[in-house]
Amino acid sequence: MTGQEVLAAEGVTLAYGPTAVVHDVTLPVDEGGVGLIGESGSGKTTLARGLLGLLRPRSGVIRYGSRDLASLDRRGRAEFRRAVQPVFQDGSEALDPRMTAEASIAEALTTHHRMGRDERRGRVRDLLAAVGLDAALAGRRPHEMSGGQRQRVAIARALAVEPRLLVLDEPTSALDVTVQARILDLLEGLADERGLGYLLITHNLGVVGRLCRTSHVMFAGRIVESGPTRDLLTRPAHPYTLALRDAVPRLGGEPPRASGRTEAAPAGTGCPFRLRCPFAVDRCREEAPAPREVEGRNVACHRAEEVLTGLAPDAVPVPGAAPSPGAGPRQDDRGDAPDAPRQ
Structure with a gap:
């Protein structure tokens, strides 16, 4: 599914100090699934940080809808944080080790929604169910959960504010193959059920081939090829x-060259x-x-x-x-x- 453009980089250069890492990148993200492919060190995560407003461009513009992200007022920034949510590579790093799953998800609800304790608790249970977790998991802390469970809690936390777009930075790379398949099933189902868009950042061509209609290939901080994912992977x-x-x-094939x-x-x-x-x-x-x-x-x-x-x-x-x-x-x-x- 494709739809209205939610987020876009237009001629963006991003740098750490004097060193430019992303060079003159233009990348639109609409309400469908968009892939960003490249090796480690290609600049994918740095671009994600820019799109999330965590790193200000040296040049170019990052737009949320039709508005420059850098010029948003307090109300606009709050709206942006609700609409665009990150899901990082490792759930153990995204979750506070001192907080239970329920407390982590409830924190997002408290920040962006006004609701009573009972309503909030019921909403946490609904979100855990939406990502395929039992309500009994609500009282566990990150070290008491498996990698797949932590990643599902991180996704539930992101969904708590009813976003339009998820920025998924290597969301399955820290998981074993069986758990990866379950997380991909989950993301695919959420996109269909909720009309949720996502920018999927990965080096795994199989993942983008399954989830993304459009993809961009990044090398040395530059977009070198963009187009329909099927075309990019087959020709x-x-x-x-x-x-x-x-x-x-x-x-059964030859080893990679x-x-x-x-x-x-x-x-x-x-x-x-x-x-x-x-x-x-x-x-x-x-x-x-x-x-x-x-x-x-x-x-x-x-x-x-x-x-x-x-x-x-x-x-x-x-x-x-x-x-x-x-x-x-x-x-x-x-x-x-x-x-x-x-x-």
Whole structure:
């Protein structure tokens, strides 16, 4: 389901001190499911912090509806905090270890709603039931619950204020496979029942493939490909999206290929992915690719058409780019041999 735009980053750059981590990112989040995919260190969580109002942009604008998040008055900020709720990676870090599940959920209700003790207690029970937990769990503290139970309590706490949008930062990565499946079932059901939107931040392509109609791929703090999730996963148009897909182990298939280098190219020196890219040519070293529309998605790649068609890399390689199958060693921009692939 897609709907009205709730939250959006427009040309946003985010930094910690003098170091920019997210660069000129535009990302709309509507009332459907939107995925944000990338490796650890790609800037996903930093972008989430900006979208939640926890980190002010160095440049660009973050909008809640049609309003600049930075210009909201006290009433507007309270409305925003009700409408957009975070669910973090580990429920044990999101919940106060001194508080019971009931107290954690009731705290959110007390902050945003006026209700009596009995009404509040009944609402906590309803929320626990909504996330598939027994009311008897209400008196337990985080250390007395399993990882899956803690994550469900964290989701119940977020739902307490009846939000329009959840920002889910790797919500299943700390859980085992069986519990992950239950949490995904829960999120899918909540989206259908409540019309709830979500921004799902993950490195797990299977998760976005199941829950998100639209996805954005992030590398080195930049969005390199955006479009329908199914298209991104079945026919990637950016070499990085292709590398992410090919890195997923397949039962009975060949082991994932080593990519050699893991770092991004230095800022201001062309395409940041060129050191790892088997499609890279001289132009990639000299000119940073601007996002452009290619077959229904936006792609920041000079050679997106070749990636889509699956043609083997052909032109003169960029020094330091990942070698094509059968290619000999290459020199990088500093004249050093590239790192050997890990065995």
